[in-house]
Amino acid sequence: MDKQNTVKHHSFDPLLSTPEAAAYLGVTEGTISVWRCTRRYPIPYIKIGRLVKYRKSALDAFLAQRTVGVSTIHEGGLS
Template sequence: MGNKLLTTKEAARFLNYTEGTLAVWRCNGTHDLPFIKIGHRIRYRTKDLADWLNKQLIK
């Protein structure tokens, strides 16, 4: 897993959300989901996605 960079489509599939949902989260800061912006491209690191998922765990 590690630091592989995923497109928004791949990240949405990884998290089981839509690309539109991730776009809204980026735009209004709904969730603290880290992303990388390279020019006009958005990328997500797999490690960041996995870490974010683990933070959502309610015990």
């Protein structure tokens, strides 16, 4: 993929600030900051000077990876 296509590819993928990303995931700003600093979860982020930004698509991918499917539910309860 060349540079021009990369720019076009990411132009429709919004960048979210830490507070916006935390709200999107339903966690506190402190939680997402700890995850980033300790690398507890490998959520990709972008550093722009002292600013930290998250692509919405990266947050969606994180949620998809953490989603537990129907196949884990068995008759009589959860497994």
